[in-house]
Amino acid sequence: xxxxxxxxxxxxxxxxxxxxxxxTIMNQVQTLLRAVFExxxxxxxxxxxxxxxxxxxxxxxxxxxxDQVIVGVNGVFGTRMADIVGRAGGRSVKVExxxxxxxxxxxxxxxxxxxxxxxxxxxxxxxxxxxxHQPLEDAGALCRRHGALLIVDAVTSLGGVPVQVDxxxxxxxxSGTQKCLSCPPGLAPLxxxxxxxxxxxxxxxxxxxxxxxxxxxxxxxxxxxxxxxHTAPISMVYALREALRLVVExxxxxxxxxxxxxxxALMAGLATLGCEPQAQAGHRLPTxxxxxxxxxxxxxxxxxxxxxxxxxxxxxGLGPLAGQVWRIGLMGESSRHEHxxxxxxxxxxxxxxxxxxxxxxxxxxxxxxxxxxxx
Amino acid sequence: xxxxxxxxxxxxxxxxxxxxxxxTIMNQVQTLLRAVFExxxxxxxxxxxxxxxxxxxxxxxxxxxxDQVIVGVNGVFGTRMADIVGRAGGRSVKVExxxxxxxxxxxxxxxxxxxxxxxxxxxxxxxxxxxxHQPLEDAGALCRRHGALLIVDAVTSLGGVPVQVDxxxxxxxxSGTQKCLSCPPGLAPLxxxxxxxxxxxxxxxxxxxxxxxxxxxxxxxxxxxxxxxHTAPISMVYALREALRLVVExxxxxxxxxxxxxxxALMAGLATLGCEPQAQAGHRLPTxxxxxxxxxxxxxxxxxxxxxxxxxxxxxGLGPLAGQVWRIGLMGESSRHEHxxxxxxxxxxxxxxxxxxxxxxxxxxxxxxxxxxxx
Numbered sequence: 225x226x227x228x229x230x231x232x233x234x235x236x237x238x239x240x241x242x243x244x245x246x247x248t249i250m251n252q253v254q255t256l257l258r259a260v261f262e263x264x265x266x267x268x269x270x271x272x273x274x275x276x277x278x279x280x281x282x283x284x285x286x287x288x289x290x291d292q293v294i295v296g297v298n299g300v301f302g303t304r305m306a307d308i309v310g311r312a313g314g315r316s317v318k319v320e321x322x323x324x325x326x327x328x329x330x331x332x333x334x335x336x337x338x339x340x341x342x343x344x345x346x347x348x349x350x351x352x353x354x355x356x357h358q359p360l361e362d363a364g365a366l367c368r369r370h371g372a373l374l375i376v377d378a379v380t381s382l383g384g385v386p387v388q389v390d391x392x393x394x395x396x397x398x399s400g401t402q403k404c405l406s407c408p409p410g411l412a413p414l415x416x417x418x419x420x421x422x423x424x425x426x427x428x429x430x431x432x433x434x435x436x437x438x439x440x441x442x443x444x445x446x447x448x449x450x451x452x453x454h455t456a457p458i459s460m461v462y463a464l465r466e467a468l469r470l471v472v473e474x475x476x477x478x479x480x481x482x483x484x485x486x487x488x489a490l491m492a493g494l495a496t497l498g499c500e501p502q503a504q505a506g507h508r509l510p511t512x513x514x515x516x517x518x519x520x521x522x523x524x525x526x527x528x529x530x531x532x533x534x535x536x537x538x539x540x541g542l543g544p545l546a547g548q549v550w551r552i553g554l555m556g557e558s559s560r561h562e563h564x565x566x567x568x569x570x571x572x573x574x575x576x577x578x579x580x581x582x583x584x585x586x587x588x589x590x591x592x593x594x595x596x597x598x599x
Numbered sequence: 600x601x602x603x604x605x606x607x608x609x610x611x612x613x614x615x616x617x618x619x620x621x622x623t624i625m626n627q628v629q630t631l632l633r634a635v636f637e638x639x640x641x642x643x644x645x646x647x648x649x650x651x652x653x654x655x656x657x658x659x660x661x662x663x664x665x666d667q668v669i670v671g672v673n674g675v676f677g678t679r680m681a682d683i684v685g686r687a688g689g690r691s692v693k694v695e696x697x698x699x700x701x702x703x704x705x706x707x708x709x710x711x712x713x714x715x716x717x718x719x720x721x722x723x724x725x726x727x728x729x730x731x732h733q734p735l736e737d738a739g740a741l742c743r744r745h746g747a748l749l750i751v752d753a754v755t756s757l758g759g760v761p762v763q764v765d766x767x768x769x770x771x772x773x774s775g776t777q778k779c780l781s782c783p784p785g786l787a788p789l790x791x792x793x794x795x796x797x798x799x800x801x802x803x804x805x806x807x808x809x810x811x812x813x814x815x816x817x818x819x820x821x822x823x824x825x826x827x828x829h830t831a832p833i834s835m836v837y838a839l840r841e842a843l844r845l846v847v848e849x850x851x852x853x854x855x856x857x858x859x860x861x862x863x864a865l866m867a868g869l870a871t872l873g874c875e876p877q878a879q880a881g882h883r884l885p886t887x888x889x890x891x892x893x894x895x896x897x898x899x900x901x902x903x904x905x906x907x908x909x910x911x912x913x914x915x916g917l918g919p920l921a922g923q924v925w926r927i928g929l930m931g932e933s934s935r936h937e938h939x940x941x942x943x944x945x946x947x948x949x950x951x952x953x954x955x956x957x958x959x960x961x962x963x964x965x966x967x968x969x970x971x972x973x974x
Contacts, residue, residue: 235610276829280810410832435655454651457785
């Protein structure tokens with residue numbers, strides 16, 4: 225869901241991408257992005273592509289052929305990072321965990337000690353394919369002790385749970401606009417630490433992508449330079465500004481609490497239907513709620529009914545979890561009471577119709593109980 | 600300028616990127632794009648980035664390390680193509696022409712004969728930095744005779760002048776949404792011929808960009824497959840559909856004639872102010888009108904006055920043409936009578952105020968005369 229103010233911003237008549245008024249809007253977007261990333265990084269911009277373009281931008285700008293990169297792989301997006309490292313000519317050392325589990329810091333440390341020179345460690349903060357919520361508080365310090373950069377995928381976390389770029393020592397952090405920022409897809413917020421920028425400046429080879437070459441793009445996003453690189457997606461920048469304003473108006477703490485509250489209610493309701501959480505206890509995202517499909521239940525059939533009869537879209541499992549889990553987003557504008565109760569109500573009706581549940585009402589009661597407790 | 604129908608489409612509430620309704624919209628966009636590219640190519644899609652992402656996508660998917668590519672360089676965008684070829688590990692053989700001149704086919708043929716094995720020839724159809732309109736009618740046949748693919752940049756031509764992908768034998772053709780299609784920037788239409796797809800399939804190395812890897816993206820844009828790759832910029836796809844509908848409703852021939860008519864009137868008016876065309880006679884784009892700034896006239900000052908006093912943005916010169924030319928877009932929705940007369944009127948006022956013109960009215964009279972002749 226996108227807030228009406230953001231939709232309205234999308235249809236604002238266009239300015240030129242070098243028009244002084246548009247450059248002012250870019251400055252505002254940068255200031256707002258720094259607030260949301262909790263960073264002072266001057267290099268904080270929106271990449272002209274979706275979240276995956278942010279991932280590629282972070283990796284190909286910092287990695288040169290032959291560089292060794294440790295990648296935490298516990299779902300689709302860690303796998304994708306390792307793929308991109310290879311395409312950039314880097315060698316990825318995978319630290320794997322079962323899908324749904326987090327990457328343990330001691331194991332990461334072991335890999336860092338064993339690997340020799342490591343250019344960067346890449347971790348997924350919020351693994352959209354499993355709902356696992358990777359702890360990062362101490363990851364930056366660990367990477368610094370081993371002279372490695374820390375690259376973090378915050379696609380499904382930014383604006384939904386804390387992402388403290390400076391406090392956690394993250395060197396490159398990217399996200400997407402369409403998850404917890406509740407903006408249409410099309411831009412990838414990206415922030416680079418001064419250490420990351422030095423690495424970029426010290427490259428011996430050209431960045432393999434011209435479109436995503438941040439050494440050139442920095443000159444467009446820097447006040448006083450504004451050198452033309454490529455035409456910015458103007459309307460998306462308008463929309464992102466409005467979406468970020470909404471985040472800041474609500475306040476980060478209040479927004480994170482809201483995400484926790486609605487996730488807790490949803491999970492309480494789902495438990496009564498026999499849907500157990502997929503991700504490791506204590507490390508579950510409130511933004512992406514991943515649960516096992518109870519045995520005997522027609523996984524795809526339920527998703528089809530939800531969409532056709534109730535207009536609700538939930539995700540199925542990816543990769544090894546295909547057919548086994550549901551992934552339910554409660555992100556940004558979508559993290560709301562009415563979505564929780566509407567979905568639970570719809571699931572109860574579908575489950576009862578097929579005899580997978582004897583009666584309805586328990587899921588909603590459990591959600592209400594959760595709301596009462598958290599209020 | 601963007602048509603109100605397109606702005607309205609931008610603010611349509613979002614569907615999921617795998618929602619059946621959205622997939623139907625993607626099909627419609629593909630059908631409309633084929634009509635505008637004048638092609639039957641099944642692989643006709645919108646890349647999730649601006650025109651430069653389209654350029655990068657076309658090049659990095661077809662070029663492998665060591666491949667030789669002949670690049671026509673007569674402006675900014677040919678230069679950029681050669682840069683990207685190098686980043687992809689290819690060797691670019693430049694066939695150069697002075698900025699504003701076209702690349703002669705006989706010279707291209709000479710280069711093809713001399714170079715040995717050539718993977719592709721890359722040409723800019725509409726060089727936005729100079730207003731040169733590259734003839735392409737015979738380029739495809741020439742490339743085929745030498746076993747080379749033909750890659751064409753149609754960023755500033757698609758929807759404004761004929762781009763006949765099939766008739767001209769173009770193997771990869773890309774554009775941007777914000778030029779003659781009059782849609783906000785953010786997508787890059789791209790079509791690949793069956794021959795280009797075979798080349799992609801026969802690659803020995805992975806495409807260096809994961810985000811722009813068309814072998815994976817093809818599976819998302821193919822009916823019946825729809826494999827998730829990255830989240831499509833939904834709102835931009837809505838907008839592009841509406842913009843393409845407007846093109847088809849107007850009719851390609853009528854649209855091209857409109858572009859020619861308004862360009863002729865503008866150039867007639869500009870001539871009375873001493874502004875001579877920059878591009879080679881007989882090869883001037885009606886979409887991007889590039890003229891020399893008369894000697895003694897304050898180039899940047901005029902642009903500043905136009906923007907501040909009249910709300911009109913025109914482009915300055917790029918690269919070696921900086922300070923010497925104005926680049927005036929009359930593209931898509933902006934190719935209109937009121938824009939021609941408003942700009943000429945504003946220029947006459949500014950010129951007279953500074954004593955660069957003795958009196959006003961001549962430019963408008965010349966434009967009217969041109970309209971009378973073409974009507």
